[in-house]
Amino acid sequence: MDHFDYRDGALHAEDVPLADLAEAVGTPVYVYSTATLTRHYRVLRQALDARAPLNGALIAFAVKANSNLSVLATLAKLGCGADTVSEGEIRRALKAGVPADRIIFSGVGKTDRELAFALSAGVRQINVESPAELDRLIAVAASKSASPEIAIRVNPRIGAGGHAKITTGGEGDKFGVPADEAMALYARASASPHVTPVGLACHIGSQITDLSPLEAAFRLLAEITRTLRGQGLSVTRLDLGGGLGVPYSGGAETASPTDYAAMTARVLEGLDVEAAFEPGRLLAANAGVLVSRVIQITERADGRRFLVLDAAMNDLVRPAMYDAFHEVKPVVARAGEPVAYDIVGPVCETGDTFARGRALPPLEAGDLVVFTGAGAYGAVMSSEYNTRPLVPEVLVDGADWAVVRARPSYDEMLAGEAMAGWL
Ligand SMILES: Cc1ncc(COP(=O)(O)O)c(C=O)c1O
Numbered sequence: 166m167d168h169f170d171y172r173d174g175a176l177h178a179e180d181v182p183l184a185d186l187a188e189a190v191g192t193p194v195y196v197y198s199t200a201t202l203t204r205h206y207r208v209l210r211q212a213l214d215a216r217a218p219l220n221g222a223l224i225a226f227a228v229k230a231n232s233n234l235s236v237l238a239t240l241a242k243l244g245c246g247a248d249t250v251s252e253g254e255i256r257r258a259l260k261a262g263v264p265a266d267r268i269i270f271s272g273v274g275k276t277d278r279e280l281a282f283a284l285s286a287g288v289r290q291i292n293v294e295s296p297a298e299l300d301r302l303i304a305v306a307a308s309k310s311a312s313p314e315i316a317i318r319v320n321p322r323i324g325a326g327g328h329a330k331i332t333t334g335g336e337g338d339k340f341g342v343p344a345d346e347a348m349a350l351y352a353r354a355s356a357s358p359h360v361t362p363v364g365l366a367c368h369i370g371s372q373i374t375d376l377s378p379l380e381a382a383f384r385l386l387a388e389i390t391r392t393l394r395g396q397g398l399s400v401t402r403l404d405l406g407g408g409l410g411v412p413y414s415g416g417a418e419t420a421s422p423t424d425y426a427a428m429t430a431r432v433l434e435g436l437d438v439e440a441a442f443e444p445g446r447l448l449a450a451n452a453g454v455l456v457s458r459v460i461q462i463t464e465r466a467d468g469r470r471f472l473v474l475d476a477a478m479n480d481l482v483r484p485a486m487y488d489a490f491h492e493v494k495p496v497v498a499r500a501g502e503p504v505a506y507d508i509v510g511p512v513c514e515t516g517d518t519f520a521r522g523r524a525l526p527p528l529e530a531g532d533l534v535v536f537t538g539a540g541a542y543g544a545v546m547s548s549e550y551n552t553r554p555l556v557p558e559v560l561v562d563g564a565d566w567a568v569v570r571a572r573p574s575y576d577e578m579l580a581g582e583a584m585a586g587w588l
């Protein structure tokens with residue numbers, strides 16, 4: 166459930182009419198709902214706390230899904246931690262008030278500088294994804310006389326997710342260490358005074374709607390835990406990643422947080438480990454919309470109608486990149502027989518197409534529409550392609566709202582560039 170509803174035919178974010186926001190801030194603009202973020206966090210928190218093996222488990226929001234400082238601070242205030250994949254994300258999480266002991270550092274290619282930064286920040290845990298990374302981490306930690314707590318990320322050879330480009334646990338995927346190698350790596354790490362292995366991690370993909378691949382991966386981690394303990398090694402934490410999908414359209418079926426918690430608790434029963442989760446999309450996707458204005462409607466003699474918006478693939482890349490579906494709705498409810506539109510942006514790429522033949526009520530130039538489900542992997546994946554300013558972001562809380570990232574001016578966009586001295 167979200168908090169974007171029609172009231173008297175006008176779409177609101179909580180108590181704020183989106184048309185008012187569009188007028189005040191301009192379009193395109195991302196709008197996030199505090200009540201929805203809060204609700205999504207609480208639903209997961211309660212589902213986990215209802216199952217003894219998961220009670221109090223760390224929820225570390227995957228910062229890559231939405232790294233806006235105010236969004237992170239909203240979640241941090243609820244007790245949420247952060248799953249990070251770069252020095253930049255660790256800096257953001259700290260700045261937003263996430264305590265270092267709730268920050269997990271994941272990622273397939275952390276630089277020595279980033280590892281050193283994570284050590285000095287005192288993050289809770291570094292998830293090591295390869296033997297080469299373990300060697301570099303040991304060297305960095307030795308130079309600081311440190312011994313950070315680490316988990317080994319297992320590649321369970323179970324890929325899952327909404328699109329081939331977003332599976333991460335498959336055999337050919339770059340992430341993590343295959344199970345047998347992971348056990349050898351864990352034993353090797355345990356012998357070093359410069360890392361302290363505490364557990365295992367996995368994350369097999371994103372937009373996963375069926376629990377069975379997740380269950381298979383979690384069972385594998387439980388089995389590895391038992392094997393390592395049989396070798397006299399200590400394993401106290403399992404980081405079970407994120408990946409749970411969300412319904413991008415009203416009718417779509419996805420596993421619920423309650424079913425997810427029940428399945429996970431069954432797998433961990435009796436194992437006596439501290440679990441952690443790294444949801445991104447689950448908390449943020451349906452807490453955000455992208456508001457855009459119709460520039461014009463281009464009609465062809467063959468009857469094709471292009472709805473040309475002021476938002477483009479550089480603002481919301483998921484349809485172009487993954488053929489992802491986002492529902493499009495008019496901000497002011499309109500009557501009339503639905504019309505089929507090809508919904509496109511102004512960027513000079515055929516891929517700048519959000520949807521083909523999408524049925525919407527008849528629209529006119531100047532009308533506002535929203536893309537729903539845009540709170541995760543929306544603004545964070547935007548670019549300035551075609552020298553289009555990055556989209557601003559607004560956070561709503563009841564009847565209050567604030568611009569939490571401003572649209573840059575053209576001067577600001579060009580300020581970082583310099584003319585070569587010989588020109
Ligand atoms: C290590 C890790 N954890 C968590 C996530 C969050 O995934 P999702 O947004 O699907 O929950 C990702 C991204 O897929 C990831 O790479």
Ligand SMILES: N[C@@H](CCCC[NH3+])C(=O)O
Nearest residue numbers: 229331371372483541542
């Ligand atoms: N960015 C992707 C998901 C990948 C998540 C990061 N591993 C999306 O928009 O669906």
